[in-house]
Amino acid sequence: MLKRYTLKNGIPLFVVESASAPVVSIQAWVARGSTHESAKLAGISHFLEHALFKGTKKRKVGEIALEIERCGGEVNAFTSFEETVYYATLASRYFEEGFDVITDAVQNPSFDAREMEREKEVILEEIKRAHDSATKTVFMNLWALAFSGTQYGRPVLGYDSTVSKINAKSLRQYHHDNYHTGSVSLFVVGDVDADKVFDLAQKKMARMRKPKSKPLVPKFHLPKLPTIPVSTASRDIKECHAYVGFRTPAISDSLIPALDLFCSAIGQGESSRMYQKLVKTDRIALDADMGLVATNSCGIATIGLSTAPEKLYDATRAAYDVLEEVAREGAKPEEIDRVKSAMESEIIYGKQTVEGYAKRLGYYHRHFGDPEFEKRYLDMIMGVKAEDLQTALKIVTREKPVISLVHPQGFELDKKKLVGLYQRPKVNPVTKSDTGIACEKEAGITFITKRSSELPVRSLRLIFLGGGSREEEKDNLGISNLFQSLWTSGTKSYSSLDLAHTLESLGASISSFAGKNTCGLSVDFLTKHWHRVKPLLEEVLLEPTFPQEELDTERELTLREILSQRDYPSTVCQLNFLQTLYGDHPYGRSHLGTEETVKSFTRETLSAWYREYVHRGRLVVSTVGDFSHEEWVAELREMCKHLPVSGKESKSLIPVRRPNQLQVITAEKQPLFQSHVLIGFLGARLDDEERFALRVLSSCLAGQGGRLFLELRDKLSLAYTVAPMNSESIEAGAFAFYIGCSPEKLERAITGIRNEIDKILTKPLGAKELERAKQYLVGRFELDMQRNSAQAMLFGLDEIYGIGYDHALRYPAKIRAVTAKGVQAAAQKFLTPETAVLSVVHPTPIDEAFVRRAWDQKGPGTSANRPRKGLAELSA
Structure with a gap:
């Protein structure tokens, strides 16, 4: 239950008492971000985020992080367009120490001139790192195009030219003007006494200065788009990364819930229409999705594509075809119901960690004026109808899109052709706990259970020893990776799409994994949905079919991933390191395998791998959640008895030869x-x-x-x-x-x-x-x-x-x-x-x-x- 307080100086404080774990998250939300900066000081909000950890009047450089880490916690911060957030998460027995650190940092930074110059070098490195990333570059360029000439068109990090001119004096002035009782809100979630938190906050925040003027509201004017703007950048990569964006109203607009639901229903998750058409059916993209980012002044709905250069135009056209299809026929009831159920379960899952819970409260307070607005927003989502989605699509796509692309070096982009693919769709609306751990061993299977009744959820893991990459030979490198990608792709009764649709409608998940040494299944669901999840899990566990169509798709995706894994310099660095360190040992190989081996895999080889390693011989079934131990283990035992008694033994230990020279x-x-x-x-x-x-x-x-x-x-x-x-x-x-x-x-x-x-x-x-x-x-x-x-x-x-x-x-x-x-x-x-x-x-x-x-x-x-x-x- 959320408890609300207001300090004597007007600062709002929100506390949630939760004894589910002996931890606490302390967060200070400052209603100032990059959109509150002048163009000359672009990046100063983010710079200030760094500066506040570089010492205060009573804490030297490094002591802020040291104190929190000494208490077994973590301290961090982030800056966005409209807020800067400072937070610490630590054991609740150290709550007072953590609260003192956060409130001291926010109020009393020292801004040592020498330290600020050093930190400036670090931030310039961060800016370079962002430009090295193709995915970050394509997103920054999208916002720069969509909102050119406005504060939302500038990157939160700022530019080399502006950050280079920021110094201790300008930071001190910006902090003085913007960090005060009118811009700060406090959030505490965890194993604490709310009234004691309030008393401590009164004491620690008593000296915070009041604002000298009215709250700062950045002026914003939406720029006109005379043509469809396109931004391009080239990198030493193998894939094209593209965003097509449609500008939307601000987050408070009544259109946003329908837009949010539309993007999620049509473009998020493997069962979504966008992913199924472009990735699974047409196989012209490696990834395809939709998303919505809305701020207090504007927003943007995006189509995100990752594709081979030669398939860029086909993927772009196909993505637009999906929009036109929805415009003509509307969204299907099952698409809408799937997302509504997923959003409902997300609220429950989002409260499992104190840090995540506090961030949700802070977000809704900052953008809607009420930390508990999430419930009202969910009600708005639940009230959206199919025709509302079409109306939202019609309104948003009236405007020209903006296109941002990062492509491989040497790729010759035909901008005219790309732009020509995007015409406004002709929309014809259709009127339609217990904390003890128990362990039982029986016939090669180990059942581990821990009851936790704090939330109505269960997490189940079935783990088999073997089936990981260390079991592979030279002629089947990468089979464990392809196996885990396809294990949940189809059964005798369910297609991949059937499984995805059903699970997403329940807010549940069944996924497979394969590491170096093990393989298995991860299952997460709301307790009330077990009776519907169980038959799906039984078929995935006992009767996977590895459909040829899914194999062809995953094989192509894997081959593209093999080609593109060296697009990223940090990945190149790591792959070279591991290969040199481990030599011929399996740990030194890429888990993806090689082009030759991946091309050779068939349904039969995958089925054989499944039979060799998925059996009762070395199986651990581990569950944590809301259940009765005896009844739950009985159900699992009944399910697992249909597995083969034994299979192929995992390899014995393989000695790793230690290097004898540099x-x-x-x-x-x-x-x-x-x-x-x-x-x-x-x-x-x-x-x-x-x-x-x-x-x-x-x-x-x-x-x-x-x-x-x-x-x-x-x-x-x-x-x-x-x-x-x-x-x-x-x-x-x-x-x-x-x-x-x-x-x-x-x-x-x-x-x-x-x-x-x-x-x-x-x-x-x-x-x-x-x-x-x-x-x-x-x-x-x-x-x-x-x-x-x-x-x-x-x-x-x-x-x-x-x-x-x-x-x-x-x-x-x-x-x-x-x-x-x-x-x-x-x-x-x-x-x-x-x-x-x-x-x-x-x-x-x-x-x-x-x-x-x-x-x-x-x-x-x-x-x-x-x-x-x-x-x-x-x-x-």
Whole structure:
């Protein structure tokens, strides 16, 4: 139940008491975003979001994140067109500490001039990273076209030219003018006492200044479109990414519920008309969807397409055909009912995490003036009729569309032809809990259950040992990936479309997965719908048919994915790293397989793979949700008894050969605004005790309060993104360091990573740093365990990997037992610089010797201020 308060100074406070988990989310919503900026200061709202974490009058640089992470939580923020949000999610026993951090940051930033200049470099890196992404570029260009000359046409991040001119003085002034009692709202959801939250808020927010003038309402005038505007950009990619947008009214307009329902019904989900026609039936797109983004002043309804260049025009025409079809015939009742049911269940699922719950309250308060408006909005959705969708379509498509496209280099776009495909459709409206975990083992099957009656939902996971990519041979690489894509694509009684329609109408899901070591099914549904989900699940589990039509479609999609996986520089960097680190071991291969093997797969090979690995021999069935243990296990037992008793045994452990020397692999990618670097080592197995120490080490390095962020981003301004990567498996995992930097900073970035590794190896962690890392891991674990789905999967995987279904109950104690010496010993065992693997992706050809020289340099000043001449030449 939501409790509403108003502080003495007028700040609204909204609190939801929820004891479902010992966690809390604290959020401060500031009604200021990029649309409140002047053109000269474009990007300052986002810059201010960064600046508020760089210290206050009583907290130094890095201490904000450190305090939250020390409490086992996470602190973050985001900026949009119309708001900036600061939030912390942590264990509820540290609520007061978290609340003090957020309210202090919002009210008392220090704006140290030197720190602001350093952070400016980080933000400029973030802008470069956005332009490196084809999907972000196509979306930014769409808004720039649709709302050219207005504040909504500018990117939230701003531009290089404007951000470069922002300084501590302008930030201080912008904060003074815009952060006050008239623009801030507070939201707290979690295991707290609402009245105590109110008392604390009165105290902590008492000194916040009042606005000196009337609330700022940005002026907005919708620009006219004399022609159909088209924006194009080329990248070193294999696919075309396109958006076709139709401008819509503001979010408060009465047309929005019908538009929202239209986009969801016609263009969202695999059973949607748009996806079925373009991807499944015509096979002219890799992905096709529709979406709606509405703001306080305007909005845009989009058709999103991902397709091969040679199919761009066909896909574009076909997407428009779908609009015309709906305009003529209207939406089908089952399409509308499916989305209405999905939206209803989304509200329930959205309350499973305190952070998600608080964000929903903040969103509806900011845009509709009432945090509980979601209920009224759902009522509006439920009241939409088929003819309302046609009316909405007619109104929106009266205007010219705007088209944004990012295509492969060398592709010659015929703009006239593309524009000619989009004519306004001729619309002829048609008048038509218990927290204990139980475990039972029987005939090779392990049933794990945990009752949770907080919400009427269940999450079920059926996990089979085997069937993952490590079982593959050279002649069937990628079969596990194609198998998991097709397992739920059809049964004896249900087609893929039948399954998708029925499940989406119930707000339920049945999906398949296959990783390195396991395969299985994930099932999530509202408790009241089990009787309708059960027959679908039984057929998917026992009688999959792998239809030829679906196989042909998925094969084509996979082949396109194989071709395009090297479109993304970060993916190239990771693929090269894993291949070099693991060599011939299965963990070093792409899960997609090769063109040759994927082309060879038939329905028979997929059916054989299913028979080999889907059986009772090594099956774990894990469920968390609202049910009676005895009755539920009896139903599952009856279902699973029809599976074969045994099948093919999974492979025994395959030794991973540890590198005995430094290995470097480089790649060139054009055009590229950043270099990508991944440096790493073989890591721990799931049964290694050192894995807990490596997790603590990773926690020390990660986050805004971590070593990598503070040293390489805050102090040296080398990158926007720098992070550790730690994975474990039944065989050797991996421990790595990633950094994305401007090409001219490559040498300093590599040397900077090496320096941080050397510090880890030579000096134990400090007591405060160690404690912060452990508190963060335990707190993060508690946050992750909020969802039934996460618990069900974790209990099941831990059991099938042999570390016990109740391992999660022991995990916090294992983490708390880690010592500084234990971390150093684990680092010295796994992080050996002379056997590191260095993967680099750079805009121009780069010499391996250059990378080795950068790695071998030591000391804080070797290259931080004196980049080598060779690097400047490489980056020119």
